[in-house]
Amino acid sequence: MFGLDTPIAKGKRKLSRRVFLLGGIQLAIGGLIGYRLVELQAWDTDDFQELAETNRIGFGLIPPERGLIVDRKGLLLAQNEQEYWVTFVPEETHHRRETLQKVSQIIALSDEEIEGILQEIDQKPSFIPILLKENVTWDKITELSVNGPALPGIYSGFGSVRYYPQGNSLSHLIGYVGSPSLVEIEANSDLKSLLSHPNFKIGKVGIEKAFDLELRGTPGNKKFEVNSLGRKVKVLTSNNPVSGKNIQLTLDAKLQEYTQLVLGNEVASVFIMDLEKGDVLVSASKPTFDPNLFSGGISSSDYQAYLENIYSPFFNRPLAGQYAPGSTFKMITLLAALESGLINEDFTFYCNGSYEIAGGVFHCWNPKGHGTVGVKKSLKESCDVFYYRLAEIIGIERIAEMARRFGFGSKPELPIPDLSSGLVPDREWKEANIGQSWVVGDTMNAAIGQGFVLASTAQIGLMLARLVTNKKVMPRIVISKDGKEENVAEWESMGISEKNLNLVLEGMVAALNEQKGTAYDARTTDNDFLIAGKTGTSQVRRITVQEREVGVTRNIDLPWEQRDHAIYCCYGPIQKPRYVASLIVEHGGSGSRVAAPIGRELIMRTFYDALPPLRAYPAEIRSQIIEMRLNFGINPEPPKPSANSRA
Amino acid sequence: MTLLHEELDPKLSLLGKVARINWILVFLIIILSLIGFINLYSVGGGSLYPWVIPQLQKFSFGLVIMVGIALIPISFWLASSYHIYFIGLILLVMVEIIGVRFMGAQRWLDLGIVQIQPSEIMKVAMVIAVANYYSQIDPTKVSRPLYLIFPICLIMLPVGLVFIQPDLGTAILLLVGGGVILFVSGVSLFYFIGVIFMFIGAVVSVLISRGTSWQLLQDYQYRRIDTFLNPDSDPLGSGYQIIQSKIAIGSGGLTGKGFLNGTQTQLNFFPEKHTDFIFSVLAEEFGLFWSLIILILFFGIVLVCLYEALKVQDRFSSLLIIGLASTFFLYFSVNLAMVTGFFPVVGIPLPLISYGGSALLSLMISFGFIQSAIIHGNKDK
The missing domain is CATH 3.90.1310.10 (Penicillin-binding protein 2a (Domain 2))
Known part of the structure; x- marks a missing residue:
């Protein structure tokens, strides 16, 4: 029947041909799809795998x-x-x-x-x-x-x-x-x-x-x-x-807290060092701010209040402040003179209250004069005229050189941002920065730590540390990181003759421990912890000739911002110096009356590592100490003070 | 119109019918469906829900329907073909009037109990009707224009109704599916060549009319064409699916990333992965080896059908098998071409693998008709 040429058979044959054609087309399309799959999954798969990875991976x-x-x-x-x-x-x-x-x-x-x-x-x-x-x-x-x-x-x-x-x-x-x-x-x-x-x-x-x-x-x-x-x-x-x-920092938080308490409402700064390793124990600045306000993002009203405070609470005074160091600078001038060999320990000069040079008159702080002043007395009574004379003999360059050796004019090597370097002026500096040539008067002012000389509280403390150790003391603020102690470099010697150094220190000892010493009232009476120091009063305003004639106005009668800065630095114990303290009370008035007692209080608190025993204070001021402690709300007579517990 | 159907033996026993079922075809269908279930498990993030269990139920139901249809004599289906077609057409018109809008297209009809998608019914009904027509006319006269009017109307009516839903993908598949029957029925190739030239002409005019006063498509439609031609031009818009699907398939490599380990799939980088883009899941997790096996299995079904179509003596049965098998071929090949970036995204699911009840049901009905034709389309030897 397949051979018959009926329409049906014809249709059947045609259908078969067409089915083969159709199947062929379909297989061709299938082949193309297969080819496409091989292309995607075999040949280009690396590219696509990379794309898939970038698609899915995120980092956080x-x-x-x-x-x-x-x-x-x-x-x-x-x-x-x-x-x-x-x-x-x-x-x-x-x-x-x-x-x-x-x-x-x-x-x-x-x-x-x-x-x-x-x-x-x-x-x-x-x-x-x-x-x-x-x-x-x-x-x-x-x-x-x-x-x-x-x-x-x-x-x-x-x-x-x-x-x-x-x-x-x-x-x-x-x-x-x-x-x-x-x-x-x-x-x-x-x-x-x-x-x-x-x-x-x-x-x-x-x-x-x-x-x-x-x-x-x-x-x-x-x-x-x-x-x-x-x-x-x-x-x-x-x-x-x-x-x-x-x-771990070298700071002593409790001591720092006590420092803040003692400073009260003064605008002041304190710097205390332990000379064993150069540890900074206290670096206090007044007024302060609350750092916890910043952690949560400080509100703009709080921030504004701080900014508008005329006492600049954000200012880190002990490290970034710059003050004329006043008489605390006299150790540098004296040492420069002794080391120069131009004077020796027997050098004396007569102070009649003022010193005339190059047509100018330079006054001693004591208009009545100090009489004959020797090396020790010059520091003990802080005679300005003596230093005018020294300055005239040795000149500014020797003073400046000595000041720089003791850390003035350069930033202390502390890992703290915003340190001030202070200023040690000399001829070149004045010509470059003021545009005037150096005059004798500049040397006179520099010799007593006035004029262009500037230093921070920390620099004054560092100077004293180097003075009492005869070593180039480097302060440190970090004890250890993650328990790993920081290396403490061996300090170089300052290379100052011990004899000259001792002459200076004797003057400082006398200033506290001999009658008529400028800080005699700020002495201690515990033989285990006798201290030595030097006061300074840095003038903020210029005292006119007329004023000198009628008598210099007392600080207490001046507006606050015109009063002198009260400066003090001290160390102790004098036999084997361990601690130095320096402090500046802005517009505090006299260094002896304002700054020195604070210095004693703080260096004693450092030494005893507790409230100092009353016996360590001169008998005549013990009642004042008791009163002060009562004001602080602390027990004036601690049960059992242990001497030198820190050491 | 002389029919050959009376020569067929309608008195097969039930057992005889079962014996005549093409079990290879059934086996291939079940294998592909199993692969589908495994994939849906992966798409569900390693869970039987929400896809696997419902799909398994639909598939079981579909198998029953398939067997039921297969056992009914093909002569009955021949006799009812125009009725079925007519019902399908009515439903399509009803969709236009009372259909449910879903994803911007009106494709679903809510009958209270079930929602049906008349275009799915029409995929089968149109093929039966056209096959019926060509089985009744003299094969030598099929190319006469007058004889072409009726079948073209049979095809174009549902195509037009589906096109305005709008469902371009299904409309094209209906058109090509009907065309395939015309083709195997012996309609002169000149008609097809003519249509192809007309199509090319239309495409060319669409493209060159762009930006002129007689522009044929809307601007957004041109942008879609751009996206297809160069998906990277719109990587987060409509090009996104194509790009991500290609990345999924390509990154699968030869051996795949492992079951449930497809990063593109498990991290949701492409949408519609349980429906239209399910092949990308499979290719990503199982690799080239298995993607080619899937392709071969699909072809196995088509080739078995074509073989049976040549074997059966009944012309209606032949045409029916070829028409339905070709529709099946069109579905999977367009889907695969789409997910591999060969063809624009037209929203065609992958038969037997993708999730979805309506498409699966119509597919199982198709296979039911194919089996019925295989069982009843031969003389008893």
Whole structure:
């Protein structure tokens, strides 16, 4: 029947041909698809695998815990506390202001805070979370979560916040942390990725800034899979963050606290060193600020109040302040003269109250004069005329050279930002900076630490440290990092003749321990701890000729800002010097009457490592000491003071 | 019109019918469906829900329907073919009037108990009707223009209705599916060549009219063409699916990333992975070896059908098998071409593998008709 040429058979044959044709076309299409699969999955697979990887992998950083800061006795100076915070991711909503206003009903943002936040948003890329509020209570966080859908871009989180248990007392030295500014982000490219952590803070001031990299630690990282929406699905690998190093400082927080107490409401600075290793025990500045206000982002009203305070609470006076050192500089002039060989220990000069040179008259602080003044008496009674004479003999260059050897004119080698270098003037300096040639009067002023000479409280302390040790003492502020002690370099000798040095020290001993000494009232009476020192009174205003005729106005009668700076430096015990203290009370008046008693109080507190025993004070002032302690609210007669417990 | 159907033996016993079922075909269908279930398990993130269990139920139901249809004599289906077609057409019109809008297109009809997609019914109904027509006319006269009017109407009515839903993909498949029957029925090749030239002409005019005063398509439609030709031009828009699907398939490599380990799949990088893009899941997790096996299995079904179509003596049965098998071929080849970036994204699921009840049901009905034709289309030897 297949051979029959019926229409049906014809149709059947045609159908068969067409089916083969159709099958062929279909197989060809199938072949193409097969070829395509081989192309994608065999030949180009490497490219696609790479694309798939980039699709799915995301990176994130885990912020490290900031290192702790402790004092020499292990007392916490800076620590981390857990807290909740609220952030806002601006790119997640177009109604930023409305969202912020809604949020403020829960976490109370003032209108000005909202304006500030909106400004901050404009300055940063919109995907970076902005910190709205820290230290938010758990209740508020729950309330925020409940209202989540109405608050696009609002997130809460928890983490650690920096806390300074010592509060105001150490704020200048320890500093504080804050969110990195745009400039700081540019400078630290490694910070960029940490920006997504809204509470990541960096050190802004002080130790926090100086050792920021070490305190910061190393962030951990997470590699995670992201889905097509960019949401994290699962963590693939993660490296835990390495906490920052714990830093132990040479500071004594309790001593520092006592220092702040003793300084009261003065505008003042104190610097105390232990000469054994050069440890800075106290570096106190008054007035202070609260570093804890910065940890949570300081409010603009608080910040403004600090800025508008005429006593500049942010100013780190002991290290960054610059003052005429006054008579505390006389040791340098005396030593320069002795070392020059132009005078010896028998040199004397008659003081009649003033000194005439080159047509000018230079006055001694005591208009009646000191009579015949020798080396020791010159320091003991701080005779200016004696030093005018020395200056005339040796000239400014020798004084300047000696001052520089003792650390004046250059920044102390301390790892603290914003140190002042002070100023040691000489001919070249004056010509370059003032544009006038050096005159004899400049030498006269410099010899007694006035005029162009400038130094910080720390520099005065360092000078004294080098004087009593005859070594180039280097102060140190860090004992150890993560328990690993910092290397203490062996100090070079100052190369000053012991004999000359002792002459200077004898003068300082006399100033406290002999009658008519400028700081005789600030002496101690404990034979284990006798101290020596030098007062200074640095003139802030110029005393006119007319005023000298009618009698110099007493400081107490002057407006505060015209009063003299009261300066003092001392060391003890005199037999085997261990501690030096230097301090400046701005516009405090007389160094002997204002600064020296504070110096005694603090160096004794340092030595006894407790409230000094009353027997260590001269009998006639013990009642005043008791009164002072009562005012401080502390027991005036501590039960059992142990002598020299620190050593 | 002389029919050959009376020569066929309608009095097969049930056992005889079962024996005549093409079990190879059934086996291939089950194998592909199993691969489908495994994939849906992976798409569900390693879970039997929400895809595997419902699909298994639909498949079981589909198998029953398939066997049921297969056991009914082909002569019955021949006799009812125009009725079925007519019902399908009515349903398509109803979709236009009362259909449910879903994903921007009106494809579903809510009958209270079930939602049905009349275009799926029409895929089968149109093939039966056209096959019926060509089995009844003199094979030598098929190329006469007058004889072409009716079948072209049979094809173009549903194509037009589906096109305005709008469902361009299904409309094209219906058109080509109907065309295949015309082709194997012996309609002169000149008609087909003419149509191909017209198509090319239309494409050219569409392209050159762009930006002129007589622009034929809307701007957004041109942008879609751009996206197809160069998916990277719109990587997050409509080009996204193509790019991500190619990445999934390509990154699978020779051996795949392992079951449940496809990163593109498990991380949701492409949408509609349980339906239109399910092959990408498979290719990513199982690799080239298995993607080629799937391709071969699909071809196995088509080739077995074509073989049976040549074997059966009944012309209606032949045409029916070829028409339905070719529709099946069109579905999987267009889907594969689409997910591999060969063809624009037109929304065609991969038969037997993709999730979806309506398409699966119509597919199992198709196989039911094919089996019925295989069982009943031969003389008893």
